[in-house]
Amino acid sequence: MKRIVVIFALLASFIFADGQKSDGKPEFVWPIQGLELSGLITSTFGESRKDHFHNGLDISSVLQPVRSMGDGFILYSRYAEDNPFEDERGSGNIVWVAHKNGYVSGYYHLGGTRNELVKNQTQVKAGDSLGISGNTGHSTGGHLHFVLGKDYGKTLLDPLSYLPPVEDTMPPQIANLFIHVGENYTNLNDGDNINVSKAFPLTVSIIDGGIKNSQRRGIRDVKYLFNGEVYKKANFESLQFDGSKWKTKDGLSFDDLFFKDRYLVGVLNLKAGENTIKVQTKDFFGHESERNFSINITRISGGN
């Protein structure tokens, strides 16, 4: 009995020593290395891609070794050379790796052909080269689209929460508020007076920089308050597939959160008189921003 306990304790210490941070999250390595990463992240997890969430991290790079983020085994790979007569898929050439505890990682838009390691071996170590970054599939400009999943892919995670930290000193910037009427939209400024006949979608632009405006880190949380009450809040750290749609932990789908490529505050029925809309947001580093809009409404009858 004592022996079993000792073995169990050894096993437990082995599991925890093996790339686990103290908060239980595994520690992974960057799939692109040896470059100044800070300026190379061009798109982040959970952004709008017109009609769906962007489900990974884009790292601008071409002809660079793409490395396995952790130990594991090759789960799947597909290269254009496998089916020369088939149209190229949107994801281009891809490799998927399975890691411990149900984590999986995907590497998209790879260039060249399947490398020897992926061809001949099943086991990979953290940092092993899985291929080279490229521009295959739906990709404008060479980049790696990097996807991190859990539960064997039923949950997708923000890679920035699991990779070694990149610099981020800027809070998210909440720009304009817009009201959409059909295909048209108008910018709303704090203190504006407008006439409305019914509820219309209101959207807001939010951009999160890194250490410069041009860099991208992505927003982690957003909260909208309408006339003093929490109207909607979302956390963008993970997305779960519920059988038909990808949703945030809060149960919100893409269409609940985005409209016309901007963050959807809501389809708000603004009352006559003063209405307040407060937008609060946080980036992955915990920097917070808040912006208040006070809009004076005249209700008019009829509608379009």
Ligand SMILES: [Zn+2]
């Ligand atoms: Zn991408």
